Amino acid sequence: MTYDLTEKLRFREDPKLIVRDARLTVRSDAEVVLRLMDLIAEKGEVGGAREAMGLLLSAADQKRLAALHLKMDDYLEVLKAAVRLALGEDPEENAPAGE
Numbered sequence: 001m002t003y004d005l006t007e008k009l010r011f012r013e014d015p016k017l018i019v020r021d022a023r024l025t026v027r028s029d030a031e032v033v034l035r036l037m038d039l040i041a042e043k044g045e046v047g048g049a050r051e052a053m054g055l056l057l058s059a060a061d062q063k064r065l066a067a068l069h070l071k072m073d074d075y076l077e078v079l080k081a082a083v084r085l086a087l088g089e090d091p092e093e094n095a096p097a098g099e
Helices: 030-047 049-056 059-066 072-086
Strands: 016-019 022-025
Touching (some): 030 049, 049 059, 049 072
Antiparallel strands (some): 016 022
16 A cells, blocks of 8 residues: 655745844754754753754854854844744744743
8 A cells, every 4th residue: 555645744944033134044844853852851941052053053054143143142032933933833922021
């Protein structure tokens, strides 16, 4: 028996995140998201921040982000938004007021 599942799958493009003038592509394939979830469970969001960005962004996009010289709180905001995008969530949904 052969079953073609192709029509039931959604092949979406990776989401984009804009920080100042930098347009960053957030990797959102299942393998990346699963590794990301394991990393966050093991090291936490802050402890695994650099490694998480390495999973989510290409080397070129990591350089673009580094060139912005963000403070840690802003870097973590970018990370949170990238994680939400990778999970298919709206980065602004359920965010605390003022964020």
